[in-house]
Every structure is written in structure tokens, then in C-alpha cells.
Amino acid sequence: MSTMVNFEKCSESESSRLNALKSLLEKIKLPFKVADNVGIKLHWGEIGNKNFLHPMYAREIVKWLKKNGLHPFIFDTTVLYSGGRRNGNESLKTAAKHGFTEDYLDCTVRIGDGLDGKNVIDLPAGFKHFDTVQAGNVVQEADGFVIFSHFKGHMEAAFGGAIKNISMGFASRAQKQRMHADAKPTLNEKSCIKCGECVEVCPTGAASIEGFNFPIYDLVRCIGCAQCIAMCPEAALQIIWNTDIKIFQEKLVETAAAVWKLINKKSVVINALIDIVAECDCLPGNHRKISEDKGFIGTYHPIVADEESIKLIGENSINQAHPHIPWQRQFDYAREIGF
Numbered sequence: 001m002s003t004m005v006n007f008e009k010c011s012e013s014e015s016s017r018l019n020a021l022k023s024l025l026e027k028i029k030l031p032f033k034v035a036d037n038v039g040i041k042l043h044w045g046e047i048g049n050k051n052f053l054h055p056m057y058a059r060e061i062v063k064w065l066k067k068n069g070l071h072p073f074i075f076d077t078t079v080l081y082s083g084g085r086r087n088g089n090e091s092l093k094t095a096a097k098h099g100f101t102e103d104y105l106d107c108t109v110r111i112g113d114g115l116d117g118k119n120v121i122d123l124p125a126g127f128k129h130f131d132t133v134q135a136g137n138v139v140q141e142a143d144g145f146v147i148f149s150h151f152k153g154h155m156e157a158a159f160g161g162a163i164k165n166i167s168m169g170f171a172s173r174a175q176k177q178r179m180h181a182d183a184k185p186t187l188n189e190k191s192c193i194k195c196g197e198c199v200e201v202c203p204t205g206a207a208s209i210e211g212f213n214f215p216i217y218d219l220v221r222c223i224g225c226a227q228c229i230a231m232c233p234e235a236a237l238q239i240i241w242n243t244d245i246k247i248f249q250e251k252l253v254e255t256a257a258a259v260w261k262l263i264n265k266k267s268v269v270i271n272a273l274i275d276i277v278a279e280c281d282c283l284p285g286n287h288r289k290i291s292e293d294k295g296f297i298g299t300y301h302p303i304v305a306d307e308e309s310i311k312l313i314g315e316n317s318i319n320q321a322h323p324h325i326p327w328q329r330q331f332d333y334a335r336e337i338g339f
Ligand code: SF4
Pocket: 187, 191, 192, 193, 194, 195, 196, 197, 198, 199, 215, 231, 232, 233, 234, 235, 236, 237
């Protein structure tokens, strides 16, 4: 694992952030060949999310790659739940709505697993949870990658940065499902206002509500996508883990490790430690800040990027936002499996 880390700090102003990113990019040595097609993996934000990274940062990365004779494109993959990214066409509309247009970025905007989510590949893994891992075919279509991640909190992983961007971010919908399968909802009736939002967003019909009764959840039909939990306006739903919560952390790491085996020699990893909020860019809303802006980290390994990010914002910020999640398992397990 290369431990080389560059860091450029910034304040909360737009110009300070952009200058920090520009300075960071100047310091990064590119592991690409001239004319390579380089995929910039990022998250353009779920519909209604207010904290996703502004496209000006992606545009800066595009400019930098082009200046170095490369052919960049940006991409994300389709997701499990309803919202604005469930299939490729919807997701591209969401990207455009959030300013990630080809005109603005000066590069192609793609869906890594195809518009129908079926352009996927099975990668060898050989780990205890996954013998193979299914990812968007972009993993073998591009010559190289810039893993550009917004570092912030996450309701199942405690934090979301480079590991999660490579894991959930490259995973096919089926692989996302395999990782999430254990997170099912349980209702606290005292908090529920019977609004029906959980039923609206449930992609499988597992959540239902009749008349003025409380909603019910068919845990056999439930695929554990946690969308109802995320969207409940009263925080009346919590995750019941069918298995040890550590298993989700391990599955997340296994998926990232399998993808990383294929791309590790041709990837740059950049974490943006700005707008550091408690929840993921997958969730609508303007989420609570858990740390002030720190800056941008550039390195060549996702584990290094995320460990350095946590050092910068302090473990307490993560622990206070998500007190019961054993996120440290991600790092321990990564070492155990030689990630
Ligand atoms: S979204 Fe939340 S508050 Fe609304 S019905 Fe479902 S559990 Fe109750």
C-alpha cells in the first residue's frame, strides 16, 4: 500500500476550497498513459440532497486530466432505492439537475453499470462473505480512475469516503443488495405519524399501510435497502440487524477490495473534506455538520485516504454522529484480507 499522502487545507469560502483542490492536483503524480480514458468516480447527489459536492470540483479535475493529455469522463452507478438514481436515465437527469452536465464539465457523463443497470461484470474475490463481487463494467472499460469522494457520515458505515465510493459506488444493483441484505426496519410507534412515506419509497412493496393503522413491514419481501429508514421524516424507523452489524462493514470492505485489485495500479484517490455532514449524499435534505471544512487529501489508496480523513476530523465527530456503528472494523478487516 502506498502511504504517500498530500493534503491541502482550506477555509469554508468557495475560492479557498477551489484553490486547495488546484494546489493538491498540481502535487499528484498521475499513474496514467497519455490518451488514457480516465473515469472520475463521484456522487452527484440524490434528488433533494443539499450537501453533495458542487460540480465545479469535478470540472477542475477534468481540466487537470485534459491538461495532461487524458480523456476524462465522470460516472456513477444505479442504486437500489426509489428517488432520482434508480435507473440510468433518471440518474443522468438528476446529475444534470445538480449541474453535472457535459457542457459544464467539458466531458462525458456516464452510468458505470449501463442505463439499464445490466452492464456488469463478476470479479473474483475469494473472501469469506463474497466469492465473487459484481461491479459495473466501467471497472474494466476505463484505463484509469480518479476516485473522488465526499467525506461525511453514513447511517450504516458511520462514515462514507473512498472505501464506500469504491464499494457501493462501483457495485452493481445486485451487489449493493448483497451488502445491504441484513438491514431491515423496525418501527417505534411512539414516533410514527402514519404519513406513509416509508410505503411510498419502498421498492419491493414490503412496507404497507392500511387506513389509519401503523405501517407494517413484510421482512420476507424486504430486501434491506434501508430506504424507508432513511426517508422517514420522524426517525421512527431503525435498523434491525439480522446479523452482527460488523458484517455489513466487512461486506463493504470485501467489495471495495475486489474492485481495488483490478484498479489499484491505475487510480488516484482524492477525498474532499468539505461540507462534512452526518449523513450520506444519498439522502435528501440538508444534513447537520459534524466538522468544519478541512481541505482535500490526495493519495493512492482508499484505506489511507479514509484513515487520514478520520484523523483530520477526529474520531469523536464520527462516534457522536453514529454511536453504535463499529466502523473501526472496516480498517481491521481491510488489513486482515490484505486490502
Ligand atoms: S415514514 Fe416514518 S412516520 Fe411516516 S408512516 Fe413510515 S414510519 Fe411512520
